[in-house]
Structures are given as structure tokens and as C-alpha cells.
Amino acid sequence: MSEAVELARDLIRIDSVGGGEAAVAEPLARRLSAAGFDVREHRYAPGRTGLVARWGSGVPVVLTGHLDTVPLGGQAWAHDPHAAEVDGDRLYGRGSSDMKAGVAALVVAAERHVRGSGPRAALEVVLTVGEETGCEGAIDMIAAGMAGEARAMLVAEPTANRALLGHKGALWLKAVARGRTAHGSMPHLGDNAVYKLARAIGAVEGFDPGVPAHPWLGAPTANVGTVRGGINVNSVPDLAEATVDMRTVAGQDHAELRERLGRALGEETSLEVLTDLPAVWTDPDDDFVQALLAAGATPPGDRPAASYFTDASVLVAASGGAPAVICGPGEPEQAHVTDEYCVISRIEEAVEIYTGALARLAS
Incomplete structure (x- = not known):
């Protein structure tokens, strides 16, 4: 050999x-x-x-x-x-x-x-x-x-x-929603973070990245990979998190893309960067x-x-x-x-x- x-x-x-x-x-x-x-x-x-x-x-x-x-x-x-x-x-x-x-x-x-x-x-x-x-x-x-x-x-x-x-590049983000816990039989006393996150991440499915498809790399994509929230069935969850996998094309500005996604998700969630590779x-x-x-x-x-x-x-x-x-x-x-x-x-x-x-x- x-x-x-x-x-x-x-x-x-x-x-x-x-x-x-x-x-x-x-x-x-x-x-x-x-x-x-x-x-x-x-x-x-x-x-x-x-x-x-x-x-x-x-x-x-x-x-x-x-x-x-x-x-x-x-x-x-x-x-x-x-x-x-x-x-x-x-x-x-x-x-x-x-x-x-x-x-x-x-x-x-x-x-x-x-x-x-x-x-x-x-x-x-x-x-x-x-x-x-x-x-x-x-x-x-x-x-x-x-x-x-x-x-x-x-x-x-x-x-x-x-x-x-x-x-393609990879911009991996964590979307976080926060609320207030309470007993599951009295949800009106709490603030359900899962509801907030659910309202937000629905926007990912139809998200417009704001740039055209690259002639060879194709179009940018976005996908919700994981969703987590709550600790037990009979409590109002005060924390919910989802991860978003965004694949980007040459010339795409990741900071601008992150801000654009943040606006689409709304004020009930915040975004944290997990991986940022152009x-x-x-x-x-x-x-x-x-x-x-x-x-x-x-x-x-x-x-x-x-x-x-x-x-x-x-x-x-x-x-x-x-x-x-x-x-x-x-x-x-x-x-x-x-x-x-x-x-x-x-x-x-x-x-x-x-x-x-x-x-x-x-x-």
C-alpha cells in the first residue's frame, strides 16, 4: 500500500x-x-x-x-x-x-x-x-x-x-420565551412561556430571509430543530426554548439576518447565537x-x-x-x-x- x-x-x-x-x-x-x-x-x-x-x-x-x-x-x-x-x-x-x-x-x-x-x-x-x-x-x-x-x-x-x-453558512440560534409559573389548575395566575414561543416560532415556517437564491448554493433556509418547555404537566411553564437552524448563502449578512428573524418572531422571544459560520x-x-x-x-x-x-x-x-x-x-x-x-x-x-x-x- x-x-x-x-x-x-x-x-x-x-x-x-x-x-x-x-x-x-x-x-x-x-x-x-x-x-x-x-x-x-x-x-x-x-x-x-x-x-x-x-x-x-x-x-x-x-x-x-x-x-x-x-x-x-x-x-x-x-x-x-x-x-x-x-x-x-x-x-x-x-x-x-x-x-x-x-x-x-x-x-x-x-x-x-x-x-x-x-x-x-x-x-x-x-x-x-x-x-x-x-x-x-x-x-x-x-x-x-x-x-x-x-x-x-x-x-x-x-x-x-x-x-x-x-x-452554505450556518447560523444556529436559540429562541427563548419567558413567563411566570403557577399551578396548572390556576393558569390565570401565571404567564405561559410555551404559548409565547408557539406564537413566535410559527413565523419560521414562512420566513423571508430577504435575499435571492444563490445561482449555485441555492436559497437560504430556516428550520426549527428542537422545542422544549415546562417541567411538569400541572404547572404553568415559565421558560420555553427552540433552536433554529438557518443555512445561508455567500454574501448574506448574519447580523442583519438575525435582526430580521427577531422582528419576525416578535417581542415575546429573544434570540441567542449558538453557531455563526458564514x-x-x-x-x-x-x-x-x-x-x-x-x-x-x-x-x-x-x-x-x-x-x-x-x-x-x-x-x-x-x-x-x-x-x-x-x-x-x-x-x-x-x-x-x-x-x-x-x-x-x-x-x-x-x-x-x-x-x-x-x-x-x-x-
């Missing part, structure tokens, strides 16, 4: 479900340091360490991925989720597609690029923690001043090596997109955007708007599923795409 596949297997064998990323970052830091990168650790929490590795001078091309994985779920696995079992052209394990295969491919590509003899571009490898829980690690990394400028950005999330040009979009004619396509990435086709959000929401904003492409060897449909797998042949293919694109940019 290729070097990148063996590295992917090593990473899958490390359990980083919901944390423990330090154990994944450690061998990668050693490799990148040995290749000549200046490696800095990002310590988000005990046992949760990411890294930023820099090589060369000038504004770098950023290669990025996350080290955390999601829980296994309640269903039994036919393949040990941390054994990195191989069956034909499939490599099984939690994180195989999302996204340890992508991390392995970008690290090996970075090593090959800096050790090559031809023109070489400055590189920065950014490996984060806590992406699966709202890009927490990337947000903290930016706050610590550890990542910033970028000439272009490659996000190795699972796309089956298709070059995707962006994704949309990402790169012009199809951008030089970085063309370099990846020339190096063998699958064209975006009629679905050029990812259905999920990525750390690019945070990193692109911090870079001042660098062009970003999502392109990784994992299978997008395998993310978070039981018996997750990636296609082995795509891993080395991704390395060739990355190194080819970097060579084109450098020349």
Missing part, C-alpha cells in the same frame, strides 16, 4: 471520537517537522491539540483538515471502527472518509511538495480540533493568532476527489480551481457545493477571503455512518491531485 494509505490507517487506529486529537496530531507534527516545516501546537483543551505547520516564505497555500471524529452510534459495526480493516478497495473505520484519509493525503502531499526539485509554493498545513462541534478549534486557533493570510485554501473534506467550490464560495474560473482540475480533480458538475459546512467558514474569513476549494478522497455519503469506509485508490489519487496543483501554482 502507498505511504498515504498506510498513514491513513495509522490515524484511523487512533480513537479521536469527540476529543483526543492530541494523539493524532503528535505523529503528524513529527512528520512535518522532519520534512522541514516549522510546527506550532494549538492546545485547545487537555488532550485536544491541533497544529499549524509552515514552510517557505511569502503568502502560503493552506492545506487544512480536522482531527476529531463523531461518535460511533448505537448500531453494531461489522468492522472494528478503530482497526483500519481493508476489504478490497475499501478502508473501514471511524474517520476513514471524514476525514483521516484526507488528512493523510494532504500531509503526504505537503511533504512531497517541499522535498521536490521543481518550483515550490509556500505552504501552511492547518489541522484543527473540534470541527464536528461547530468549528470550535478553528475559531480558537484564529483567536490565538495562529492562522491567517492565505494565497489559496484546500479543505480535504470528503468529496470523492471532486473539486467543490463552497458551501458561507464559502469561490469563482469557478479562479486559478486555484483550475490548477486542481488540471491536476486531475473531478469537475464540480451541476452540484458544485458541499452539503455540509467546514472549517473554511472560519479560516477563509480570517484570511481576508482567500479562494477555497473542498476536495478530499473520502466518500461524502460515508460521513458519520456505521461501518464508514473510504475508497483506497482515491487516497493516492488525492495526493497526486494536491501535488500537481501545488506545482502548477508554484510555476
Whole structure:
């Protein structure tokens, strides 16, 4: 098996479900340091360490991925989720597609690029923690001043090596209604928070976000995900909460959108921000997109955007708007599923795409 596949297997064998990323970052830091990168650790929490590795001078091309994985779920696995079992052209394990295969491919590509003899571009490898829980690690990394400028950005999330040009943003809000408790047999003495919330969240179903649909990302959306209120059947509830998941398009102002939704919900509720990640979009004619396509990435086709959000929401904003492409060897449909797998042949293919694109940019 290729070097990148063996590295992917090593990473899958490390359990980083919901944390423990330090154990994944450690061998990668050693490799990148040995290749000549200046490696800095990002310590988000005990046992949760990411890294930023820099090589060369000038504004770098950023290669990025996350080290955390999601829980296994309640269903039994036919393949040990941390054994990195191989069956034909499939490599099984939690994180195989999302996204340890992508991390392995970008690290090996970075090593090959800096050790090559031809023109070489400055590189920065950014490996984060806590992406699966709202890009927490990337947000903290930016706050610590550890990542910033970028000439272009490659996000190795699972796309089956298709070059995707962006994704919608995510604005997750909590709507809160407050009232006054009383005995359920005397509701006139209380102030029912559930009634207030119910009147408010009905407005979400027909909410007008105030912007047109994006030609490729589609229309913004809004959805009530959870509703909670009351503590027992025979009391008037004094607190009720709902969560609202808003998916936004490039150029949409989240602060303005939040105010617009607040007006629609009315004065009986207040809004709290849970997650605020802007949309990402790169012009199809951008030089970085063309370099990846020339190096063998699958064209975006009629679905050029990812259905999920990525750390690019945070990193692109911090870079001042660098062009970003999502392109990784994992299978997008395998993310978070039981018996997750990636296609082995795509891993080395991704390395060739990355190194080819970097060579084109450098020349």
C-alpha cells in the first residue's frame, strides 16, 4: 500500500471520537517537522491539540483538515471502527472518509511538495480540533493568532476527489420565551412561556430571509430543530426554548439576518447565537480551481457545493477571503455512518491531485 494509505490507517487506529486529537496530531507534527516545516501546537483543551505547520516564505497555500471524529452510534459495526480493516478497495473505520484519509493525503502531499526539485509554493498545513462541534478549534486557533493570510485554501473534506467550490453558512440560534409559573389548575395566575414561543416560532415556517437564491448554493433556509418547555404537566411553564437552524448563502449578512428573524418572531422571544459560520464560495474560473482540475480533480458538475459546512467558514474569513476549494478522497455519503469506509485508490489519487496543483501554482 502507498505511504498515504498506510498513514491513513495509522490515524484511523487512533480513537479521536469527540476529543483526543492530541494523539493524532503528535505523529503528524513529527512528520512535518522532519520534512522541514516549522510546527506550532494549538492546545485547545487537555488532550485536544491541533497544529499549524509552515514552510517557505511569502503568502502560503493552506492545506487544512480536522482531527476529531463523531461518535460511533448505537448500531453494531461489522468492522472494528478503530482497526483500519481493508476489504478490497475499501478502508473501514471511524474517520476513514471524514476525514483521516484526507488528512493523510494532504500531509503526504505537503511533504512531497517541499522535498521536490521543481518550483515550490509556500505552504501552511492547518489541522484543527473540534470541527464536528461547530468549528470550535478553528475559531480558537484564529483567536490565538495562529492562522491567517492565505494565497489559496484546500479543505480535504470528503468529496470523492471532486473539486467543490463552497458551501452554505450556518447560523444556529436559540429562541427563548419567558413567563411566570403557577399551578396548572390556576393558569390565570401565571404567564405561559410555551404559548409565547408557539406564537413566535410559527413565523419560521414562512420566513423571508430577504435575499435571492444563490445561482449555485441555492436559497437560504430556516428550520426549527428542537422545542422544549415546562417541567411538569400541572404547572404553568415559565421558560420555553427552540433552536433554529438557518443555512445561508455567500454574501448574506448574519447580523442583519438575525435582526430580521427577531422582528419576525416578535417581542415575546429573544434570540441567542449558538453557531455563526458564514458561507464559502469561490469563482469557478479562479486559478486555484483550475490548477486542481488540471491536476486531475473531478469537475464540480451541476452540484458544485458541499452539503455540509467546514472549517473554511472560519479560516477563509480570517484570511481576508482567500479562494477555497473542498476536495478530499473520502466518500461524502460515508460521513458519520456505521461501518464508514473510504475508497483506497482515491487516497493516492488525492495526493497526486494536491501535488500537481501545488506545482502548477508554484510555476
